[in-house]
Amino acid sequence: MACxxxxxxxxxxxxxxxxxxxxxxxxxxxAGLIAxxxxxxGSKARGFTLIEVLLATVxxxxxLALAFATLRAATITSQRGELMAQRSERMRAVEGFLRxxxxxxxxxxxxxxxxxxxxxxxxxxxxxxxFVADLPDYLGRGGPHLHDVRIVDSTDGSGRNGTRxxxxxxxxxxxxxxxxxxxxxxxxxxxxxxEARFRYRxxxxxxxxGDWSDEWNTTDRLPLQVRIDIQSADGMAxxxxxxxLPQAASAGGSTxxxx
Numbered sequence: 001m002a003c004x005x006x007x008x009x010x011x012x013x014x015x016x017x018x019x020x021x022x023x024x025x026x027x028x029x030x031a032g033l034i035a036x037x038x039x040x041x042g043s044k045a046r047g048f049t050l051i052e053v054l055l056a057t058v059x060x061x062x063x064l065a066l067a068f069a070t071l072r073a074a075t076i077t078s079q080r081g082e083l084m085a086q087r088s089e090r091m092r093a094v095e096g097f098l099r100x101x102x103x104x105x106x107x108x109x110x111x112x113x114x115x116x117x118x119x120x121x122x123x124x125x126x127x128x129x130x131f132v133a134d135l136p137d138y139l140g141r142g143g144p145h146l147h148d149v150r151i152v153d154s155t156d157g158s159g160r161n162g163t164r165x166x167x168x169x170x171x172x173x174x175x176x177x178x179x180x181x182x183x184x185x186x187x188x189x190x191x192x193x194x195e196a197r198f199r200y201r202x203x204x205x206x207x208x209x210g211d212w213s214d215e216w217n218t219t220d221r222l223p224l225q226v227r228i229d230i231q232s233a234d235g236m237a238x239x240x241x242x243x244x245l246p247q248a249a250s251a252g253g254s255t256x257x258x259x
Contacts, residue, residue, distance in 0.1 A: 094165075094189050095241055101133055101147055101167075102226050102243040108132040109175040110146045113219060119175060124200045124216030124223065127151040131222070132172050144172045148186075151196045162233055163193040192233040201225040202248075222248035 048056075109119030110132050123130045128150035135145040148168045166186040171178040190196075197214070200223040204210040209224070216223050222245050230238040 090190075091238060095239070097189065098149070098228060098241060099243050101149075102131070103245060104133040105131040105147075105222055105245050105247060106133055106144065107222055107247055108144055108172065109220075110172045110177055111175070118220040120219045122216060122222045123219050124198060124226070126197050126199075126214045129198050129200075129216075129226070135169060139169065141171070145169045146172050146177050149189075149198075151193070151198075162191060163196065164188050165190040165193060165196055165230070190230065193230060194233045194235065195229075195231040197229045199227040199229070201227065224248050 105122065107121050109121050110130070111120040112118070113120055121131070128148070130146060130148050132144050133147055135142055146169065148170070149165070150167075151163060151165055153163045166188050168183075168186040170183060171180060199212040199214060200216040201212050202210055202216075202218070202221075202223045202225075212227055224245060226243045226245065228241040228243075230241075232238070
């Protein structure tokens with residue numbers, strides 16, 4: 001029996017078939033079925049641990065917080081820059097308006113001093129000054145108008161808080177102020193002021209340029225120079241504004257009484 005199996009023609013074929021089944025290097029589908037599992041197909045996919053998830057969440061939250069903080073800082077900086085630009089623009093506009101109006105002052109009377117009988121051409125006080133100048137067409141009907149520039153506070157009954165710089169522009173006709181029933185209310189030039197003051201300058205008795213004075217008492221003449229000091233409510237001081245009056249010297253208004 002043993003000899004018959006050894007000499008059987010099917011023995012070599014059976015041996016080769018068995019070798020092909022168990023040899024991992026063998027090719028074919030049968031070897032793929034019986035061959036050992038590969039590491040990639042046999043191992044399970046590794047997931048994230050709880051610590052890794054928490055760490056990723058913390059990093060994401062920190063990144064978002066940093067992004068929001070940066071955005072908020074940029075927004076605040078932009079808003080602050082816009083406020084500063086608006087303030088600077090308003091400052092230039094107010095200074096330009098005051099400089100042009102004061103420099104265009106004319107030796108025209110807008111009333112009569114009841115004590116001396118002299119015409120009132122310029123009245124200067126620490127918180128108020130009045131003079132006549134031609135009004136541009138874009139501000140009204142043109143012609144000479146009284147420029148009443150004054151500093152008022154919250155006690156003036158306007159309902160607005162803080163010290164303000166305002167101006168009113170009534171018409172002047174034949175040396176008198178004309179009351180207009182349709183006159184516009186005083187315009188606010190600068191709101192929310194901490195302090196503001198007007199000062200005046202002319203020639204002294206020695207025909208020399210005198211010191212700055214808080215009042216201009218020679219009301220029939222114009223001062224040579226007017227100075228305006230303004231400080232905002234936040235404590236920021238405006239650049240000192242000094243305006244020369246060209247009509248003062250030509251009208252004989254270079255001398256004045258100081259106090």
